[in-house]
Amino acid sequence: MRSSWKLLAFALGLIFVLPAGARAQDEEQPPAGKETKPFSPQDLSGIWAIRPIRGVPWYNYALAGDEVPMTPWAEEKFKENKPSFGPHPQEDSNDLAYACFPAGMPRVYAAVQAAMQIVQVQGRVLMFFGRNVRQIYTDGRPHPKDLRPLWMGHSIGQWEGDTFVIDTVAINDKNWLDRMGHPHSDALHLVERFHRVAADTLNLDMTIDDPKAFTKTWTAQRTFRQRPPASRMGEAICEDIFINDAFGLKPTLPSMK
Amino acid sequence: MTPWAEEKYKAAKPAFGPNKKAPKDSNDPVYGCFPPGVPRIYLHPKPVEIIQLPSEVIMMFEYDRLVRHIYTDGRPHDEFLDPPLWMGDSIGKWDGDTLVVDVIGFNDKTWLDRVGHPHSGELHVVERIRRPDHNTLVDDITIEDPKAYTKPWTGQSTFQLRPGTEISWEGVCENEKMLDRQ
Numbered sequence: 001m002r003s004s005w006k007l008l009a010f011a012l013g014l015i016f017v018l019p020a021g022a023r024a025q026d027e028e029q030p031p032a033g034k035e036t037k038p039f040s041p042q043d044l045s046g047i048w049a050i051r052p053i054r055g056v057p058w059y060n061y062a063l064a065g066d067e068v069p070m071t072p073w074a075e076e077k078f079k080e081n082k083p084s085f086g087p088h089p090q091e092d093s094n095d096l097a098y099a100c101f102p103a104g105m106p107r108v109y110a111a112v113q114a115a116m117q118i119v120q121v122q123g124r125v126l127m128f129f130g131r132n133v134r135q136i137y138t139d140g141r142p143h144p145k146d147l148r149p150l151w152m153g154h155s156i157g158q159w160e161g162d163t164f165v166i167d168t169v170a171i172n173d174k175n176w177l178d179r180m181g182h183p184h185s186d187a188l189h190l191v192e193r194f195h196r197v198a199a200d201t202l203n204l205d206m207t208i209d210d211p212k213a214f215t216k217t218w219t220a221q222r223t224f225r226q227r228p229p230a231s232r233m234g235e236a237i238c239e240d241i242f243i244n245d246a247f248g249l250k251p252t253l254p255s256m257k
Numbered sequence: 258m259t260p261w262a263e264e265k266y267k268a269a270k271p272a273f274g275p276n277k278k279a280p281k282d283s284n285d286p287v288y289g290c291f292p293p294g295v296p297r298i299y300l301h302p303k304p305v306e307i308i309q310l311p312s313e314v315i316m317m318f319e320y321d322r323l324v325r326h327i328y329t330d331g332r333p334h335d336e337f338l339d340p341p342l343w344m345g346d347s348i349g350k351w352d353g354d355t356l357v358v359d360v361i362g363f364n365d366k367t368w369l370d371r372v373g374h375p376h377s378g379e380l381h382v383v384e385r386i387r388r389p390d391h392n393t394l395v396d397d398i399t400i401e402d403p404k405a406y407t408k409p410w411t412g413q414s415t416f417q418l419r420p421g422t423e424i425s426w427e428g429v430c431e432n433e434k435m436l437d438r439q
Binding site for chain 2: 101121232235237240
């Protein structure tokens with residue numbers, strides 16, 4: 001296994017997209033004038049990056065800091081999973097992300113360099129996490145019955161006042177809940193509540209409801225900062241880093257300038 | 258083609274065209290689930306959804322879930338094109354009723370088409386996209402790559418509107434076989 005590439009990817013955070021305009025020196029600055037800039041709470045569009053919190057390393061691999069209440073089924077799976085992130089990273093990881101499958105939900109939030117672009121159009125909200133795209137139907141439709149599991153699940157959304165509530169089911173169980181190997185089942189029912197509290201600040205409260213994997217419902221939070229309008233989503237091609245040897249293509253890494 | 262490009266073309270083992278091989282004997286990068294690049298993405302017969310926003314045009318391809326962002330807010334090309342991109346860096350502006358898209362910043366790892374014509378990192382693609390009637394898009398594509406081609410040349414892609422079609426996000430190139438390589 002190409003463990004050296006995994007460590008490099010960990011360092012570069014290349015599984016998730018870092019907008020090209022974002023450089024390390026402006027991650028920590030509090031944006032100026034945020035109290036006075038007008039905004040519409042029902043406008044979630046833009047590129048948003050997770051605001052990491054100093055001294056909270058688990059932001060980069062888990063959704064919650066405390067140990068989550070797993071069922072015996074989930075404990076078994078958790079033991080089998082070999083993550084490359086978290087308190088016990090393993091060299092020979094069996095994390096599907098290294099086979100370049102989609103990350104699934106809510107795993108996309110378990111990385112401090114996660115950035116997402118939200119686009120609102122008629123009847124849908126689109127969220128781009130690099131090439132992991134999810135479509136949230138806002139036209140009032142319910143979840144279809146007999147839905148086969150999908151990589152990013154089936155999402156419907158509606159506004160409750162100034163909070164955008166997304167209800168997602170039918171997430172396939174091939175991927176983990178987070179990057180440290182907590183599992184979830186395809187019975188996972190994920191509810192996300194997005195609330196734009198300032199021009200540049202978007203808060204997320206999510207509820208994890210998966211009776212097969214967890215003994216009770218639990219919640220997790222994230223805060224996002226809006227990237228400047230000139231940011232780009234960038235390109236992060238997983239195959240380029242991890243599945244590059246089969247075709248004689250050398251890995252593509254940024255030069256160390 | 259230039260001599261450089263002729264050499265590369267001889268080494269290509271495509272799964273399409275007059276010299277085609279079986280996919281398992283092909284060295285076409287798309288069989289490694291690498292992105293096909295631009296304009297080759299248009300040759301893969303799956304639908305694309307186009308969304309127009311004030312600052313960009315987004316093309317969402319069902320083929321391998323690829324997304325192109327064509328920035329139309331007047332920004333220049335990205336100066337941080339390191340490493341170079343599989344799908345290039347696209348900026349666009351309107352010339353009357355035609356969207357003119359300028360794409361640079363490519364790596365040289367993709368084929369221009371499915372028969373194996375190569376390109377270099379100097380590839381510069383210009384697309385002129387117009388909608389002559391409600392159901393049709395025409396994209397006139399100019400390929401300019403002095404390292405690979407002795408002069409610029411053009412091609413055309415035509416698209417038909419499919420009302421009611423939804424892009425599927427389940428089209429993942431990777432399958433269980435990829436896991437065997439781990």
